[in-house]
Amino acid sequence: xxxxxxxxxxxxxxxxxxxxxxxxxxxxxxxxxxxxxxxxxxxxxxxxxxxxxxxxxxxxxxxxxxxxxxxxxxxxxxxxxxxxxxxxxxxxxxxxxxxxxxxxxxxxxxxxxxxxxxxxxxxxxxxxxxxxxxxxxxxxxxxxxxxxxxxxxxxxxxxxxxxxxxxxxxxxxxxxxxxxxxxxxxxxxxxxxxxxxxxxxxxxxxxxxxxxxxxxxxxxxxxxxxxxxxxxxxxxxxxxxxxxxxxxxxxxxxxxxxxxxxxxxxxxxxxxxxxxxxxxxxxxxxxxxxxxxxxxxxxxxxxxxxxxxxxxxxxxxxxxxxxxxxxxxxxxxxxxxxxxxxxxxxxxxxxxxxxxxxxxxxxxxxxxxxxxxxxxxxxxxxxxxxxxxxxxxxxxxxxxxxxxxxxxxxxxxxxxxxxxxxxxxxxxxxxxxxxxxxxxxxxxxxxxxxxxxxxxxxxxxxxxxxxxxxxxxxxxxxxxxxxxxxxxxxxxxxxxxxxxxxxxxxxxxxxxxxxxxxxxxxxxxxxxxxxxxxxxxxxxxx
Amino acid sequence: xxxxxxxxxxxxxxxxxxxxxxxxxxxxxxxxxxxxxxxxxxxxxxxxxxxxxxxxxxxxxxxxxxxxxxxxxxxxxxxxxxxxxxxxxxxxxxxxxxxxxxxxxxxxxxxxxxxxxxxxxxxxxxxxxxxxxxxxxxxxxxxxxxxxxxxxxxxxxxxxxxxxxxxxxxxxxxxxxxxxxxxxxxxxxxxxxxxxxxxxxxxxxxxxxxxxxxxxxxxxxxxxxxxxxxxxxxxxxxxxxxxxxxxxxxxxxxxxxxxxxxxxxxxxxxxxxxxxxxxxxxxxxxxxxxxxxxxxxxx
Numbered sequence: 135x136x137x138x139x140x141x142x143x144x145x146x147x148x149x150x151x152x153x154x155x156x157x158x159x160x161x162x163x164x165x166x167x168x169x170x171x172x173x174x175x176x177x178x179x180x181x182x183x184x185x186x187x188x189x190x191x192x193x194x195x196x197x198x199x200x201x202x203x204x205x206x207x208x209x210x211x212x213x214x215x216x217x218x219x220x221x222x223x224x225x226x227x228x229x230x231x232x233x234x235x236x237x238x239x240x241x242x243x244x245x246x247x248x249x250x251x252x253x254x255x256x257x258x259x260x261x262x263x264x265x266x267x268x269x270x271x272x273x274x275x276x277x278x279x280x281x282x283x284x285x286x287x288x289x290x291x292x293x294x295x296x297x298x299x300x301x302x303x304x305x306x307x308x309x310x311x312x313x314x315x316x317x318x319x320x321x322x323x324x325x326x327x328x329x330x331x332x333x334x335x336x337x338x339x340x341x342x343x344x345x346x347x348x349x350x351x352x353x354x355x356x357x358x359x360x361x362x363x364x365x366x367x368x369x370x371x372x373x374x375x376x377x378x379x380x381x382x383x384x385x386x387x388x389x390x391x392x393x394x395x396x397x398x399x400x401x402x403x404x405x406x407x408x409x410x411x412x413x414x415x416x417x418x419x420x421x422x423x424x425x426x427x428x429x430x431x432x433x434x435x436x437x438x439x440x441x442x443x444x445x446x447x448x449x450x451x452x453x454x455x456x457x458x459x460x461x462x463x464x465x466x467x468x469x470x471x472x473x474x475x476x477x478x479x480x481x482x483x484x485x486x487x488x489x490x491x492x493x494x495x496x497x498x499x500x501x502x503x504x505x506x507x508x509x510x511x512x513x514x515x516x517x518x519x520x521x522x523x524x525x526x527x528x529x530x531x532x533x534x535x536x537x538x539x540x541x542x543x544x545x546x547x548x549x550x551x552x553x554x555x556x557x558x559x560x561x562x563x564x565x566x567x568x569x570x571x572x573x574x575x576x577x578x579x580x581x582x583x584x585x586x587x588x589x590x591x592x593x594x595x596x597x598x599x600x601x602x603x604x605x606x607x608x609x610x611x612x613x614x615x616x617x618x619x620x621x622x623x624x625x626x627x628x629x630x631x632x633x634x635x636x637x638x639x640x641x642x643x644x645x646x647x648x649x650x651x652x653x654x655x656x657x658x659x660x661x662x663x664x665x666x667x668x669x670x671x672x673x674x675x676x
Numbered sequence: 677x678x679x680x681x682x683x684x685x686x687x688x689x690x691x692x693x694x695x696x697x698x699x700x701x702x703x704x705x706x707x708x709x710x711x712x713x714x715x716x717x718x719x720x721x722x723x724x725x726x727x728x729x730x731x732x733x734x735x736x737x738x739x740x741x742x743x744x745x746x747x748x749x750x751x752x753x754x755x756x757x758x759x760x761x762x763x764x765x766x767x768x769x770x771x772x773x774x775x776x777x778x779x780x781x782x783x784x785x786x787x788x789x790x791x792x793x794x795x796x797x798x799x800x801x802x803x804x805x806x807x808x809x810x811x812x813x814x815x816x817x818x819x820x821x822x823x824x825x826x827x828x829x830x831x832x833x834x835x836x837x838x839x840x841x842x843x844x845x846x847x848x849x850x851x852x853x854x855x856x857x858x859x860x861x862x863x864x865x866x867x868x869x870x871x872x873x874x875x876x877x878x879x880x881x882x883x884x885x886x887x888x889x890x891x892x893x894x895x896x897x898x899x900x901x902x903x904x905x906x907x908x909x910x911x912x913x914x915x916x917x918x919x920x921x922x923x924x925x926x927x928x929x930x931x932x933x934x935x936x937x938x939x940x941x942x943x944x945x946x947x948x949x950x951x952x953x954x955x956x957x958x959x960x961x962x963x964x965x966x967x968x969x970x971x972x973x974x975x
Contacts, residue, residue, distance in 0.1 A: 138737075139683035139767065139786065140711045147794045148679050178680055180852065203764035203851065206679060232881070233797045 155227045156209070159185065159367045163223050164211060165383060166368070166376045170221045171213035177204040179226030182235055184344040185367050186226045194222035225367060231346055243500075243534035257505050257542060261616040264500075268576065272422035281429060281455050286405065286436035298410040301385035305669050306336035308377065308386050310394030313365070314339075314347040316497060316532075316557055318582050319418050319427075322444075322468060322657060323392040324352055326416070329658055330390075331356060333665035333673075338384065341365040342394040364396075374400035381408050387668040390661075391415035393427045401437035412668060414661070416442040418579035419600055420451060432456035442660060444468050445580040445601030466660025467651055468582050479648055481641045482591040483569045485634045489524045490514070490627075493568040493592065495561055495583050496575070498533030505535070506574040506616050508542045513624045515551055521631070527552045528568070530559045565590035570627065574612070574619050578602055588648055593630070593640065595623055605651060607643035609636070678790040683782070684765035685710035688752030688844075689773035690718040693727050695894055700731055700738065702776040708783035712763060713738045716756035718746040747862060748916075750869035753844055754862035754973070757854060761975050766851045770844045774894045777846055781805055784889035785848040788836055792884055796829055801853045802874055802883035804839065805846035805891045809898040816900035818843045818893060821871075823882050837885045840878040844870040846891035853877040854975055861920075863970035867901075867913055868920035875924075876972075903941045903958065904948025911954055915961040922965025938962055 144152075156176060163172055175196070179185060204226065213219070245253035245260060253260040289295065307330045311323040330337050336358040341347060344365045353359050368376055373396035380386060381404075389404065389411055391397045404411050415438055417428040425432070428451055431441055435458050442464045443449055449465055452458045492514060496502035511527050518525030529539065529552055543552050555564070561583075565571070571587040573596040580601040584594040588605075596602045597619055598611040609629075612622035630637040666673045685703055689696045696715070703713055715728050717740060725742060732738040741759055743752065753770060760768045767789070769782055785803040793799050807818035820842035830837055844860075847870070857880070860873040874883060899905060906914050918941065925933040941962070945955050 136707055136709055138711050139681045139708050142681045144679045145790055
């Protein structure tokens with residue numbers, strides 16, 4: 135039997151994938167345009183993450199470019215009446231990612247071209263240049279007058295505002311994430327999905343940044359949890375309209391924003407048309423260049439009912455810089471009482487011990503300064519050799535700096551002393567056999583990994599950034615400047631190793647800070663009452 | 677993804693009408709027939725044009741792309757692939773005018789490209805057939821080059837070895853590879869255009885050798901490419917080959933690679949006692965290759 139190639143049936147795997155993607159995309163636009171006559175045009179995409187959507191409201195005449203080599207076909211969804219307005223939606227169905235794309239989120243990092251020789255000559259001087267540039271950006275950002283909350287007038291009592299329509303659906307929450315990839319903010323996002331489910335809410339999850347959303351499978355496998363691929367199929371300017379339609383259709387009572395910009399931009403519409411919907415956001419880290427998400431949150435604070443933060447530093451930032459009422463800013467630490475937040479940590483490092491295992495855990499991204507980590511490990515190895523201490527280290531994490539770190543470790547002869555492990559390593563087990571945790575980040579909120587380290591008896595040494603001082607005593611905080619950071623880390627390790635009084639003081643101060651933090655509410659304790667109120671349920675008492 | 681399977685065959689021909697007709701016969705007998713057969717006619721002076729046009733009247737898939745002058749195999753493949761791409765082909769099957777694909781050769785290549793991607797997640801940049809000479813032995817000049825981990829996905833039922841280079845004799849190239857890497861270099865005129873092109877597209881991911889897809893290459897004799905085989909008659913081709921490969925090596929790996937190549941060529945010519953007058957011309961071609969920097973045309 136002979137047939138033309140173009141008539142060959144589509145293989146079953148491809149057919150299943152395309153059908154699923156088309157269904158997901160259709161569901162989004164059919165929610166957004168419930169009454170309109172929808173015309174979908176699908177094509178095979180070259181991009182694994184983004185569908186390059188084009189939406190035309192009103193009549194649209196197809197052009198030859200719409201029907202090119204990648205054209206898959208068109209589908210129509212009639213409107214609710216013959217005179218329903220037309221909407222044309224053109225989408226490229228993202229291709230499936232290859233294994234390399236699944237593994238790496240970013241392209242490998244390379245030093246800036248003009249400074250590549252400098253990096254080869256001295257990675258630490260290169261880091262110093264970068265540090266200076268960042269501090270300069272911070273100074274400039276501090277001078278900008280862009281840290282003001284946008285006013286929101288509640289309107290005159292003469293005109294009554296809209297009230298919630300009756301719905302036969304159980305209350306739901308919309309959780310907006312940055313993306314479903316590895317990260318501290320993302321971990322909290324996943325936790326909130328779980329808590330909302332426990333509170334009895336149905337949960338809709340969206341992400342603002344197109345990506346492979348590698349951790350989507352960590353969402354609870356539950357019929358009440360729905361991940362809607364807006365990140366892939368809906369342009370940001372249409373998000374507010376979509377959120378309105380979804381909220382009405384699904385009885386959404388709460389919107390929780392985790393670093394999701396288009397949801398912030400949906401807030402005015404929610405305030406005007408759906409004022410009964412509660413709005414919360416969670417923020418973690420004040421970035422140097424412009425304040426990052428906390429600044430965004432501060433700017434939108436009038437539109438938010440609750441601003442959840444993970445550190446006292448952020449409470450001060452919102453109440454001080456943005457003049458936000460203290461009762462609106464909700465502190466909820468990223469602690470988990472089930473995994474030992476209440477227990478007093480038993481820290482392992484002993485005076486004059488003959489072995490030392492140092493660990494670094496974090497994405498190999500500039501924020502964590504992996505180059506400074508390697509330089510610190512190099513200096514610690516030299517210190518250990520001088521003091522006849524058997525030195526070993528583990529670096530956990532994947533990311534753009536992976537190849538650069540491998541090259542540096544090889545160059546410094548640290549290949550055998552330093553073990554590299556992927557991001558999905560059993561972190562508690564590793565911390566259980568580590569003496570020290572290094573965190574020479576250029577910025578942090580209050581690093582979750584420091585909590586974990588202390589829980590498992592490992593002493594963290596961190597740069598003095600963000601809210602790290604809320605957990606770590608002064609002596610365990612090292613300067614941010616790269617050279618000084620390396621030098622101070624070795625000095626503090628040396629002092630803890632030699633000076634029993636100093637070591638005990640650090641342990642005592644760590645235990646005190648730990649107890650102080652443990653007395654604060656956890657994020658779960660802070661958020662659960664809000665979720666339960668929206669669900670109309672009662673929080674469980676343990 | 678293989679939701680779109682429009683396939684164009686690109687056959688480059690020059691004054692070999694009888695063999696070309698046999699190729700068209702073989703294409704007509706394919707289990708999976710190309711949607712378009714582009715016969716790129718390098719300004720043949722025999723009856724090629726008449727015969728192809730007569731065929732095209734009977735078979736709507738055949739297109740006669742007559743070039744105004746002979747631009748060599750490289751120019752022909754460049755023009756043919758460009759036309760196939762512009763016509764919207766999702767797969768480009770490229771071959772010579774003296775290579776007869778077995779009835780399932782094209783379908784097997786397509787199945788292998790699709791099957792490899794769905795089983796491994798990787799997109800091969802091309803798939804190439806096992807090329808046999810007329811007596812059933814392996815055709816020496818069309819042996820693909822394996823990569824170091826060629827056996828990574830080889831299984832008894834899917835013995836697809838990873839390769840980074842093959843000849844334009846029954847090779848199937850997906851559209852994305854042309855979009856990302858451009859077209860073969862027309863300025864090469866002849867020789868090494870296929871090796872350069874497949875190595876270039878294999879940067880994305882290697883190609884696969886598909887032994888169950890077989891094509892018979894009807895060449896006068898079964899000889900490989902070896903500088904020890906140079907004679908007066910074949911010298912012109914070897915000169916193009918030396919110039920093109922030198923240019924490629926200079927571009928990709930620098931002068932050290934060119935020196936290594938020159939040494940290899942010298943050894944081959946020396947051991948076969950190639951006359952010094954011919955050797956000098958080959959060295960001259962290598963020197964030309966150092967300065968020869970043809971532009972890669974993107975689509």
